Amino acid sequence: MAYTGVRKMTFEELFIYIISKGKKDNTYKFALGKFLLDYSLSLRDIKDTKIYYGEISEAFLKYYWFQECKYKIKQDFKQNSQPIVITIIQNFCGAEYIPDSYDKYFKKNKFKEDLTKLIEKKCLNDVIPRFQPEEYNNFYFHNHEKVNKKYKVPSNDDKFILLQGEAISFLKKNYELLHKALILEWAKFLEKTNFTPKLISKIENLGETKRNSLxxxxxxxxxxxxxxxxxxxxxxxxxxxxxxxxxxxxxxxxxxxxxxxxxxxxxxxxxxxxxxxxxxxxxxxxxxxxxxxxxxxxxxxxxxxxxxxxxxxxxxx
Ligand SMILES: [Zn+2]
CATH class of the missing domain: 1.10.30 (DNA Binding (I), subunit A)
Incomplete structure (x- = not known):
């Protein structure tokens, strides 16, 4: 076989590469990585699977709601600016403390759908291509092109990614290991701007946590x-x-x-x-x-x- 110079990365190499390299001004890639892991784990059938943006942005809402409203973890890695997802959540939920649980909160406040739509519109186009460094083996297929170093999604975009069956099988099989690696990188990132106890455990629990009996x-x-x-x-x-x-x-x-x-x-x-x-x-x-x-x-x-x-x-x- 002729030597081609570039070897395709394995899924394992690719996953570690994505979570430990690249853009450092927000944590979206960790959120997307967690979504892909949790989503794959929940699937029964291993086959190419369409995932619509709405499902991804709903997971984003939950991950960032817990960080912003419950744990008050700061996300301002860039000077004088915070990720758009936080601004969106603050605009809807207010800066006042929210004592209810996530489900109870959105049962009482009926704007969950609007919030999810806005997150879909403002945050996903930037992060979805970041899980596809083009020359490598990719977890999913998605329509986009790179123009002047910026990702551009065509206006007639179908708003879904096609997660490869092989990727699902890989993510399911290595869930524990990959999830731990991801949480560690995510927490390392947040450590730079936060002084909060149990940061790793908090990032490990971006959902309702079962409390111990007192x-x-x-x-x-x-x-x-x-x-x-x-x-x-x-x-x-x-x-x-x-x-x-x-x-x-x-x-x-x-x-x-x-x-x-x-x-x-x-x-x-x-x-x-x-x-x-x-x-x-x-x-x-x-x-x-x-x-x-x-x-x-x-x-x-x-x-x-x-x-x-x-x-x-x-x-x-
Ligand atoms: Zn009393």
């Missing part, structure tokens, strides 16, 4: 602390004792005794993922000292202030 903490707190609501100081009835994350769970992303207090259901509900006042911060610091939780307390004040800086809003306490 019953064992309730037992411990009842043994060592007052049987009073931390916030309103009312005496707690046995059937109305809640465990509340002082610094929002969405920020700390873990259950730690130094961050947990007992509260009544009313305060627990009202507090939600808001930040408590500085006075309450002093109160919990004193409590932690009293209960000797300071050894394991990774400086609650540092967490509190970085959480505030990240954009979590102050509540009523």
């Amino acid at each position: 019953t064992r903490f309730k037992k411990i707190l009842l043994e060592i602390d007052n049987k009073k609501c931390f916030y309103c100081n009312c005496n707690l009835d046995n059937d109305d004792i809640h465990v509340d994350h002082f610094i929002p769970w969405s920020y700390v992303f873990d259950d730690e005794l130094w961050n947990l207090v007992l509260s009544c259901s009313k305060c627990n509900l009202k507090k939600s993922d808001y930040l408590a006042s500085e006075n309450s911060l002093v109160k919990i610091q004193t409590r932690n000292e009293k209960l000797n939780l300071v050894q394991t307390n990774k400086d609650i004040s540092e967490y509190y202030h970085s959480c505030k800086k990240a954009g979590f809003l102050m509540g009523a306490f």
